[in-house]
Amino acid sequence: MPKKYHIHPKVMPLNLDYVYKFRIERGENCINCGRCTKVCIYEAHKRGKGDPRKMADPNTVVCRNCFRCIQECPRGALEKSLDKDFLNIGGSYWKSDIFITLWKQAEDGKVPVTGAGYRGPFTGPGFDSMWTDMSEIVRPTRDGIHGREYISTSVELGRKLNHLTFDECGKLLSKIHDTVDIPIPIIFDIPPENLSPNVKLAQVRAAAELNTFIVLPATEIAADIKKYIKNIIPLISAKEIDQHQGLIKSARIVAFEYAEEMLSAFPALKEKIKKISNALTIIRVPATKSVETIVSQLAHNGAEIIHVVADYRGMEVNGSGNENNRLGKDIIRAVHLKLVEERIRDEVTIIFSGGIAMAEHVPKSMLCGADLTAIDLPLLIALGVRLYESPEKIIVFPEGLENIPVRTVRQRMINLMSAWHSQLLEVMGAMGIREARRLRGETGRAIFFEEIDNETFGKIFKKRESANV
Numbered sequence: 001m002p003k004k005y006h007i008h009p010k011v012m013p014l015n016l017d018y019v020y021k022f023r024i025e026r027g028e029n030c031i032n033c034g035r036c037t038k039v040c041i042y043e044a045h046k047r048g049k050g051d052p053r054k055m056a057d058p059n060t061v062v063c064r065n066c067f068r069c070i071q072e073c074p075r076g077a078l079e080k081s082l083d084k085d086f087l088n089i090g091g092s093y094w095k096s097d098i099f100i101t102l103w104k105q106a107e108d109g110k111v112p113v114t115g116a117g118y119r120g121p122f123t124g125p126g127f128d129s130m131w132t133d134m135s136e137i138v139r140p141t142r143d144g145i146h147g148r149e150y151i152s153t154s155v156e157l158g159r160k161l162n163h164l165t166f167d168e169c170g171k172l173l174s175k176i177h178d179t180v181d182i183p184i185p186i187i188f189d190i191p192p193e194n195l196s197p198n199v200k201l202a203q204v205r206a207a208a209e210l211n212t213f214i215v216l217p218a219t220e221i222a223a224d225i226k227k228y229i230k231n232i233i234p235l236i237s238a239k240e241i242d243q244h245q246g247l248i249k250s251a252r253i254v255a256f257e258y259a260e261e262m263l264s265a266f267p268a269l270k271e272k273i274k275k276i277s278n279a280l281t282i283i284r285v286p287a288t289k290s291v292e293t294i295v296s297q298l299a300h301n302g303a304e305i306i307h308v309v310a311d312y313r314g315m316e317v318n319g320s321g322n323e324n325n326r327l328g329k330d331i332i333r334a335v336h337l338k339l340v341e342e343r344i345r346d347e348v349t350i351i352f353s354g355g356i357a358m359a360e361h362v363p364k365s366m367l368c369g370a371d372l373t374a375i376d377l378p379l380l381i382a383l384g385v386r387l388y389e390s391p392e393k394i395i396v397f398p399e400g401l402e403n404i405p406v407r408t409v410r411q412r413m414i415n416l417m418s419a420w421h422s423q424l425l426e427v428m429g430a431m432g433i434r435e436a437r438r439l440r441g442e443t444g445r446a447i448f449f450e451e452i453d454n455e456t457f458g459k460i461f462k463k464r465e466s467a468n469v
């Protein structure tokens with residue numbers, strides 16, 4: 001059995017005023033009896049540090065909403081209320097509950113349990129209308145989650161061969177391309193420009209510890225992070241290859257933004273890189289209406305890794321903003337199916353980013369056809385960053401974040417990835433899939449609401465519609 005990949009979470013609370021679904025407050029009728037300190041196993045109630053005869057303010061951060069203290073307070077002095085800020089954060093895609101979930105996952109690396117079962121939507125736009133099929137029949141691979149069988153979450157980046165060719169003596173004639181393995185199907189995407197140095201360094205160190213990658217503009221790779229270059233993907237302008245030769249030499253992968261001339265000039269670009277090093281190349285292509293055509297042309301021209309970048313809600317970019325814009329799952333399926341039709345799917349690695357907000361979005365993206373995903377906002381939300389979708393996208397950093405030690409920030413990102421990794425193992429175990437690379441395009445393990453709806457009710461309504469005509 002190969003060595004098991006394990007992420008080491010550590011409880012890492014962050015002493016910042018964050019937004020919670022509920023606030024717990026102590027009224028003036030509290031008699032400081034201390035009963036609540038005994039009944040709350042999460043230690044949300046403590047006596048004051050300065051004067052232990054009085055109770056300190058309740059610690060909402062650790063509260064798990066069990067309501068026990070409220071029921072047992074002899075004076076009815078405790079009150080839980082919906083936080084006023086809670087409903088305002090996020091928007092139609094980044095729902096308020098996502099913020100709470102990511103925050104909790106970053107606290108301890110565990111999958112948060114609310115005790116009330118799944119209360120999310122069973123249908124809706126994008127990934128919400130897609131369910132994973134966890135049939136009982138494949139339950140035995142659940143053993144993998146607990147260590148008796150191996151479930152590999154690693155994926156390979158790079159170009160693969162469609163088939164192998166041998167000469168008449170059985171000697172391999174095909175040239176095997178270089179690839180890079182990462183143990184989780186997640187890389188960190190470009191962080192915002194105004195990130196404080198401690199958070200940026202922590203992101204790089206978290207990527208290094210997880211043995212994955214972070215994409216960083218070449219101009220932002222300062223001396224203090226250069227030593228992590230094996231886990232950094234420098235984003236380089238195709239015109240500035242010469243001035244970044246040093247980075248290209250030491251990096252394992254380099255990335256370029258897509259430009260129209262690349263459709264024909266990619267082989268020359270790759271040749272230029274090859275003269276400097278064996279680094280693999282990623283082309284970042286915005287998820288526009290014609291993204292599948294661009295991806296296919298690039299793949300035909302030898303592109304080995306293509307990163308399809310949707311907007312922060314997983315929608316097509318440069319669209320008109322109307323409801324006809326495709327969402328993540330449809331963009332990935334279109335790209336994947338185009339490559340399958342053209343019989344070149346295995347020759348290119350597809351990374352998808354944009355709107356990857358929750359752990360479940362990683363396997364869902366892969367089932368739709370991505371090889372792996374790239375994330376950015378969840379890593380920041382894990383640190384208390386707030387996002388507002390309307391009237392326009394605004395990111396608000398919490399006060400004091402720039403003073404939090406790097407190791408605290410780094411550990412919270414590791415915790416978040418630990419929780420997502422556990423959920424990926426759960427999903428794969430329940431689906432009977434032991435290798436993450438086999439998730440790619442495996443739509444047989446997915447159920448799409450639109451298809452079920454059409455299969456079940458389509459005939460009835462079509463009949464009625466035609467009868468009414």
Ligand code: SF4
Binds near residue numbers: 029031073076
């Ligand atoms: S149980 Fe009620 S009265 Fe007693 S300390 Fe707690 S809040 Fe105050």
Ligand code: SF4
Binds near residue numbers: 040045069
């Ligand atoms: S509701 Fe439960 S978890 Fe929250 S403070 Fe009260 S006893 Fe603790």
